Amino acid sequence: MTPQEAQAYCTQLTKSSGSNFYYSFLFLPATRRNAMYTVYAFCKAVDSAVDEPTHGSEPKEELRRWRSELDAVYHGTPTWPIMISLAHHVRRLSIPQAYFEELIKGVEMDLTTTRYETFDALSLYCYRVASVVGLMCLHVFGATSAHAQDYAVDLGMAFQLTNILRDLATDAEQGRVYLPLEDLARFHCGESELLAKQHSPALRELVAFESARARQYYKKAQAALESLPRAERRALTVAEIMRAVYSRILERIEQPDHQIFGPRIRLSTSNRLALAAGVWVQSRFS
Known part of the structure; x- marks a missing residue:
């Protein structure tokens, strides 16, 4: 070929x-x-x-x-x-090559690990399956400075935490619990509730806590972006489009009426294109 x-x-x-x-x-x-x-x-x-x-x-x-x-x-x-x-x-x-190797290691973790005791343990998984993808993308975008790498790592963490919160129902069906067990214990939420897809006030508090954690990573990525010279910021426009889309998904999760085990949150094509166009225009004319 x-x-x-x-x-x-x-x-x-x-x-x-x-x-x-x-x-x-x-x-x-x-x-x-x-x-x-x-x-x-x-x-x-x-x-x-x-x-x-x-x-x-x-x-x-x-x-x-x-x-x-x-x-x-x-x-x-x-x-x-x-x-x-x-x-x-x-x-x-x-x-x-190390970035691609790390991704394979992260995917491989799903073959042996269905629980994460601590957030530090989960962070390694998130880094491997998401942050390293961001680091790969920096080479495509043409922005590979140290601060750009900080941006990619934090944004990858934010994306993966958003994915975990969005996919609680799907993961439960596969017997997986990605939310740290230390956090479940903190909010008195049992694994059995997640696996059985049972709503409870404790679970809603847990989701709110993890949503706030994801939001902090979005903010850290924003701070790293703002530290970059304008040329590098513009080079990262596509990553910012991704951030707009995933931030909107997290906003839906944060809504009081969000059904934690309801239908998987999806943005319409028109919504995604509108977000993309808005970010692109802002990057060119702000």
């Missing part, structure tokens, strides 16, 4: 995903947009190897094969479409 054919494969995979991120990618120049499609395709495929394994597949073996292909990206000749395209972009953008 040629790099062009591999790129077309990644682009189609991303477009068909329905991800909140897709609409932000549209605001990138074509070359950077193609790189972003490929990075997203890699992240999605690795995650699906564990969360949505194909019939008859063995997730651990699938991750081993992804690691082998990743080594080929940096030290040989990859053979999978996503990795052929990835090889083209990582060489041009100098994205460290």
Whole structure:
């Protein structure tokens, strides 16, 4: 497969995903947009190897094969479409191999860990499955300073905490409890309540506490962004679009009438595009 054919494969995979991120990618120049499609395709495929394994597949073996292909990206000749395209972009953008390795480690944690005793333990998971993706994206966006890295790490934490709060029902169905057990104990909320998807005042207090924690990471990301020179801030416009979308999801979770185990919160296409356009205009003319 040629790099062009591999790129077309990644682009189609991303477009068909329905991800909140897709609409932000549209605001990138074509070359950077193609790189972003490929990075997203890699992240999605690795995650699906564990969360949505194909019939008859063995997730651990699938991750081993992804690691082998990743080594080929940096030290040989990859053979999978996503990795052929990835090889083209990582060489041009100098994205460290360690970021992709950390992501695989994070996804692998879901094979062995269904509970996190402390927030520190959960933070490692969030860093691996979300913050390192932000660090990859910095190379695509062209802003890799130390403060930009702080921004990416904090924003990744905020995104993942938002995802955890949005997906409490789905995770409960899979027997997973991502909220730290120390926090459940603090609010006298039992694991059994979460797994049985039972509403309670204690659970609502717990969700409010975790929402405030996520909100703090959004604020830390904002502070890091404001410390950057204007050129770097503009380079991060796409990340800011993502922040607007996920902040809106968190706002829905924070509403008093939010159904914790209700339908999964989704923003309409028009809503996502409106948020994206608003952030883009502000970044260009503010």
